[in-house]
Amino acid sequence: MAGNKMLQFVTVPRATPEKRGVEDRKDDFGEIYREFAAERAAEQAARCSQCGVPYCQSHCPLHNNIPDWLRLTAEGRLREAYDISQITNTFPEICGRICPQDRLCEGNCVIEQSGHGTVTIGAVEKYITDTAFEEGWVEPIRPQSERPESVGIIGGGPGGLAAADMLRRAGVQVTVYDRYDRAGGLLSYGIPGFKLEKEIVERRNRQLEDGGVRFALGVEVGRDITFAEIRDKHDAVVIATGVYKSRELEGHNHDASGIVRAIDYLTASSKKYFGDAVPEFDSGELNADGKRVVVIGGGDTAMDCVRTAIRQGATSVKCLYRRDRANMPGSQREVQNAEEEGVEFVWLTAPAGFEVGAGEAMKGGPAIDLRVSEAETVGHPVAVAGGAPVAGVRVQRMKLGEADATGRQRPEIIEGADYVEDADLVVKALGFEPEDLPTLWEEPELEVTRWGTIRADFRTHETGLEGVYAVGDIVRGASLVVWAIRDGREAAEAILDRFAAAQASVAAE
Structure with a gap:
């Protein structure tokens, strides 16, 4: 009987949740996708081919048991579908919203490869967990027994929270230290509400807090508490700080006011969304209202910035990216959403300098090469006024040349083809790099790679310091939320194994 409900991909076309109208969604930060109705979710889940080798599962970093919870959804057994989905994923309702399914599970769906259109896995995952919360199926964290061991987690982003969840469910005493006034990391302050509403x-x-996780918020390691003090307080430590050091552009007029970092811009917008006082936003420094906005970069952060600027009331929004559409790292789904909302993408372009002045950007003058460097400040919105106000970005046109070591074609400058894009606000979304934690934390023995990321075992996530683990972007470099969740869960398992081994050793003596 179960089989009769499946294999519907030949007769039932792929469908995604309805998007809110462009004019409607441009006016607020609410999520743009509507919920699946129960019948539609079951219908789309029934399109799964239940293949013997589920590539969707193998290409999911968490190896979620996708075929099983799709089948259960198609059969109307949503409670069981939720039970299966949450076994491998700490935050399925978040992954269902923000994972780039087009590059992971859905992009590797067998029926997609056969030309029938992938199963809408992400939307069904979101529907399952949202229903579970509505129906009261999501049970509170109640450990069967309390354990004496204590773990300190530095960073309240997805990796740190995933580790906290698993450790607390095992009865471990957990404290999360975070520099911000709310936990969540980029989930709270980096990803805009139109992709992930903050109530989620x-x-x-x-x-987590109701389940006994302690949150020490507004606490920055190296300033308010030392790393050594945290190690002394706890039996194990998890470093889950993420990477917040922005890559910067230096060069002609790079310090002009109105040239801001993506992390500052998005954080200010998120704080305003929460209802916080944000002087930099209210003054207009980190607010796109009424401005011509240029965003530099082609990743998901750039997509977040351009779509935020639209909602803030920018008069125009352009995105400069040095390669073409096919080679950009950001989600194609997000590019489409941005274009629908009025963003203009200027492909094969790179900044060469900035023009300043109160009026129209100057059209003359030589192009000045810019280079990427590391920012000196991270993590907090800062005063962005540097010099005279920016009036434009001097743009170099590019072409794609020979492939590099990764197989991607290198962008090359087309000499003599530069021009100026008028701008009142320029947002630099060039990616993020790790902070120099050994120096900031006065812990020279914390080993890092040549990229500045923390060196940790890829299975246990333990560093060279005994009892110290590291997860997420601070190990991988800027990556996906789903990878951070996986790392946090694996580190928690390794820590529990460590505690069990210690108990066994004591019992044997």
């Missing part, structure tokens, strides 16, 4: 994150934070 706050709900999980409340669940």
Whole structure:
């Protein structure tokens, strides 16, 4: 009987949740996708081919048991579908919203390869967990027994929270230290509400706190507490700080006011969304309202910035990217959403300098090469006024040349083809790099790679310091939320194994 409900991909076309109208969604930060109705979710889940080798599962970093919870959804057994989905994923309702399914599970769906259109896995995952919360199936964290061991987690982003969840469910005493005034990391302050409404994150934070996780918020390691003090307080430590050091552009007029970092811009917008006082936003420094906005970069952060600027009331929004559409790292789905909302993408372009002045950007003058460097400040919105106000970005046109070591064609400058894009606000979304933690934390024995990321075992996530683990972007470099969740869960398992081994050793003596 179960089989009769499946294999519908030949007769049932792929469908995604309805998007809110462009004019409607441009006016607020609410999520743009509507919920699946129960019948539609079951219908789309029934399109799964239940293949013997599920590539969707193998290409999911968490190896979620996708075929099983799709089948259960198609059969109307949603409670069981939720039970299966949450076994491998700490935050399925978050992954269902922000994972780039087109590059992971859905992009590797067998029926997609056969030309029938992939199963809408992400939307069904979101539907399952949202229903579970509505129906009260998401149970509070209640350990069967309390354990004496204590773990300190530095960083309240997805990796740190995933580790906290698993450790607390095992009865471990957990304290999360975070520099911000809310937990969630980029889930709270980096990803805009139109992709992930903040109540979704706050709900999980409340669940963790109600379950006994202690949050030490507004606490920065190296300033308010030392790394050594945290190690002394706890039996194990998890470093889950993420990477917040922005890559910067230096060169002609790079310090002009109105040239800001993506992390500052998005954080200010998120704080305003929460209802916080944000002087930099209210003054207009980190607010796109009424401005011509140029965003530099082609990743998901750049997509977040351009779509945020639209909602803030920018008069125009352009995105400069040095390669073409096919080679950009950001989600193609996000590019489409941005274009629908009025963003203009200027492909094969790179900044060569900035023009300043109160009026129209100057059209003359030589191009000045810019180079990428590391920012000196991280993590907090800062005063962005540097010199005279920016009036434009001097743009170099590019072409794609020979492939590099990764197989991607290198962008090459087309000499003599530069021009100026008028701009009142320029947002640099060039990626992120790790902070120099050994120096900031006065812990020279914390080993890092040549990229500045923490060196950790890829299975246990333990560093060279005994009892110290590291997860997420601070190990991988800027990556996906789903990878951070996986790392946090694996580190928690390794820590529990460590505690069990220690108990066994004591018992044997």
